[in-house]
Amino acid sequence: MTISAKAFKYGDDINTDYIISGKYKFKSADMEGMAVHAMEELDPHYYEKVKPEGGFLVAGTNFGMGSSREQAPLVLIHSNTKAVLAKTFARIFYRNAINTGLPVVECDTDLINDGDVLDLDLEGGVLKNVTQGTEIPFPPLPPVMAQLLADGGLVEHFKKHGGFAL
Amino acid sequence: MIPLPGKTIAEKIFSAHSGTDAHAGDIVVADVDFVMGQDGTSPLAIRALENMGVTEVFDPKKVAVVMDHSSPSPIEGVSALHTMMREFGKRTGAKVYDVGEGVCHQLIPEKGHVVPGDLMVGCDSHTCTYGALNVFSTGVGSTDGAAAMAAGKLWFKVPESVKVTYTGALQPGVYSKDLILHLAGELGADGATYEALEFHGPVIDDLSVEGRMTISNMAIELGAKAGLMKADAKTLAWFEGRGEKTPNPQDPDADAVYERELTFDASAIGPQVAKPHAVDNVSPIEEVEGTPIAEGVLGTCTNGRLEDFAIAASILKGRKVHPDVRFIVAPASRQILLDAIEAGYIQTLVEAGAALVTPGCGPCVGTHNGVPSNGENVISTANRNFKGRMGNSNSFIYLGSPATVAASVIEAKITDPRKYFEGGER
Structure with a gap:
C-alpha cells in the first residue's frame, strides 16, 4: 500500500513532552481530545495543518527522546500523521510507535523539504519524494518489528496469537 | 577454536x-x-x-x-x-x-x-x-x-554496553548528580541511544546506594536503555529487610566486550547545571552563577531521597529561604518522609521556609504542586528541563544537585554550594 501525503518538517531532538505535554497527558485517556495538542510546543497549528488531509512528520536526529508516554505516538495517529520519518529515533518511542501501529522510517531527511509531497510504500520499501522527483532509500524494519507492524501492533499480535509468537 | x-x-x-x-x-x-x-x-x-x-x-x-x-x-x-x-x-x-x-x-x-x-x-x-x-x-x-x-x-x-569509569574523588560540595549532568553534557541527549551504560571505578564504589541511583536514574537522558552498576556489600546491605527475594548479583566478566570505554577524573568535576531547555545543555556552575530564580525544587525520583534531604538541611540549617523564592520539597516516599522527620531534616527545611508537598513526583511533570509563572526561572533537582515540562512553556528550568538547589534558594540566584563546605569561603 502506498501512502501519499505532504511532509511537515521539524528539527532534531524532538522530545515526547513536545509531542504531547505532560500537563495534557495526565488529564484523561481520551486520545482524540488530546490530539489537538499534538506537537503544540513546537508548532501550535500542527493539528489543524495535518488533520484534514494527513501528513508525514519529518524530523532530524533522536526523534521521540524522553519519556515513555505512549500518548506520543497515539496523538500523532489521531492527528492523522501517516508516518514519522527521521534520521534517528529514540528507543522507547520507536518501540511504542510500532506497538501502536504508527509507521516509523529511518532515512536521510535532508532530502526532504517542508511541504514536499511524498509517496511511502512501507512493505515494498520505497519512499519517493514526488515534489523533487527523487527516491530516498531506507533500511527495512528488524524482522520482529516488521511482524508486529504487519499484525497491526502488539495488541493485535497478542489477540491473533494468544501471546508472543516471535 | x-x-x-x-x-x-x-x-x-x-x-x-x-x-x-x-x-x-x-x-x-x-x-x-x-x-x-x-x-x-x-x-x-x-x-x-x-x-x-x-x-x-x-x-x-x-x-x-x-x-x-x-x-x-x-x-x-x-x-x-x-x-x-x-x-x-x-x-x-x-x-x-x-x-x-x-x-x-x-x-x-x-x-x-x-x-x-x-x-x-x-x-x-x-x-x-x-x-x-x-x-x-x-x-x-x-x-x-x-x-x-x-x-x-x-x-x-540485548544492548551494547559503554563502560564509564570515574577515577579520583569528588570534591566537597560535589555529588553524583554533578557527575551524571557532566556526562550528559559530554555525550549529548542521544550519546548512548540503544546502549547500556555500565558505571565503574572508585568514585562509584564510594557513593551511597542513593547517590548511585541518581546516576542510573538519568541514563535515559543520554538515550541509554539502562545504567548498570555492580552489586557490592553496600548494595546487599541496602536490601536487608526489604522483602523475601534473594539477590543474585551479576558482575561483568573481566574480558567483557564494550562498545567503548570512557574514563573521567571526578576530582576535576565541579558542580554542574543543565540550562533550559535541554538536559545536555550543561555548564559548570561558574557560567550560570547569579542567574535569578523564583522557584527551587528538592525531590523527584532523581534526588528525593534521605541523603538529598540531609545535604539540603545541612546547608539550610539556621538560614532562610529568600523571600522572593518558593522552595518546594517532595520526599520520594512515605518512608523517606518519616525518616527525614525523625532525623530532623523536615523541621530544618520547613523552618527555613520550604513548602512540603505529598511524597511523589512533586512539581516535576507539570501536573500540580508548583507550576512556575511566565518568565520565571526554576532550579530543580529533577532530571528533565524541557520547555513546558513543569506546566508552563514560558518558564525556564535549570537542573542541579540538592546542594546547588539549597544554596540557590537562600540567595534567590544560582549559587555555587561549595562555599558551604570545607575549604569554602564561608
Whole structure:
C-alpha cells in the first residue's frame, strides 16, 4: 500500500513532552481530545495543518527522546500523521510507535523539504519524494518489528496469537 | 577454536532470563521479574490488556501500579484514572500504591520488588534507576507493559554496553548528580541511544546506594536503555529487610566486550547545571552563577531521597529561604518522609521556609504542586528541563544537585554550594 501525503518538517531532538505535554497527558485517556495538542510546543497549528488531509512528520536526529508516554505516538495517529520519518529515533518511542501501529522510517531527511509531497510504500520499501522527483532509500524494519507492524501492533499480535509468537 | 568473549552485566542478565547465550545485538524473549506502571501510563496499559482480551496478570505479586505523577488528584479526569487503577488492583490482585506512598522509582526497590540480578520493565522512562542496584530495568510504553503484565515476558534487543569509569574523588560540595549532568553534557541527549551504560571505578564504589541511583536514574537522558552498576556489600546491605527475594548479583566478566570505554577524573568535576531547555545543555556552575530564580525544587525520583534531604538541611540549617523564592520539597516516599522527620531534616527545611508537598513526583511533570509563572526561572533537582515540562512553556528550568538547589534558594540566584563546605569561603 502506498501512502501519499505532504511532509511537515521539524528539527532534531524532538522530545515526547513536545509531542504531547505532560500537563495534557495526565488529564484523561481520551486520545482524540488530546490530539489537538499534538506537537503544540513546537508548532501550535500542527493539528489543524495535518488533520484534514494527513501528513508525514519529518524530523532530524533522536526523534521521540524522553519519556515513555505512549500518548506520543497515539496523538500523532489521531492527528492523522501517516508516518514519522527521521534520521534517528529514540528507543522507547520507536518501540511504542510500532506497538501502536504508527509507521516509523529511518532515512536521510535532508532530502526532504517542508511541504514536499511524498509517496511511502512501507512493505515494498520505497519512499519517493514526488515534489523533487527523487527516491530516498531506507533500511527495512528488524524482522520482529516488521511482524508486529504487519499484525497491526502488539495488541493485535497478542489477540491473533494468544501471546508472543516471535 | 576462538574462546568466547566475556559478558557485560546486561549480557549476563539477559542470558539468565532468556535461557540463551545472549550477546549484544541478539533479539531475545526474556522472562521479567517485575512490571510497573504509574498514573500517566497505567490507564493505557489497562486498556491495552482489555483490548487483548486478557483478564489476569501473569503473577499478581510481580505487578504494581503507582499513583505518583498527579497525586493527590488535582482534577476529576485524573481522579477517574486513579479509580481505574484501584479497580485494576482489586480485579487482578496487582499491588496498588495509592496517593502519598511515593514515586514509583523509590517504591519498587524500597519495597523489595526487585533485587540484584533481576530483569524488570516499567511504563516510565526513568525505570532505568534500579540499574544502580544491579537490576536490568528499562522504560517501556504502556502496550509493551501490558504485554509483560499478561505474559511475564517481553522481547528485547540485548544492548551494547559503554563502560564509564570515574577515577579520583569528588570534591566537597560535589555529588553524583554533578557527575551524571557532566556526562550528559559530554555525550549529548542521544550519546548512548540503544546502549547500556555500565558505571565503574572508585568514585562509584564510594557513593551511597542513593547517590548511585541518581546516576542510573538519568541514563535515559543520554538515550541509554539502562545504567548498570555492580552489586557490592553496600548494595546487599541496602536490601536487608526489604522483602523475601534473594539477590543474585551479576558482575561483568573481566574480558567483557564494550562498545567503548570512557574514563573521567571526578576530582576535576565541579558542580554542574543543565540550562533550559535541554538536559545536555550543561555548564559548570561558574557560567550560570547569579542567574535569578523564583522557584527551587528538592525531590523527584532523581534526588528525593534521605541523603538529598540531609545535604539540603545541612546547608539550610539556621538560614532562610529568600523571600522572593518558593522552595518546594517532595520526599520520594512515605518512608523517606518519616525518616527525614525523625532525623530532623523536615523541621530544618520547613523552618527555613520550604513548602512540603505529598511524597511523589512533586512539581516535576507539570501536573500540580508548583507550576512556575511566565518568565520565571526554576532550579530543580529533577532530571528533565524541557520547555513546558513543569506546566508552563514560558518558564525556564535549570537542573542541579540538592546542594546547588539549597544554596540557590537562600540567595534567590544560582549559587555555587561549595562555599558551604570545607575549604569554602564561608
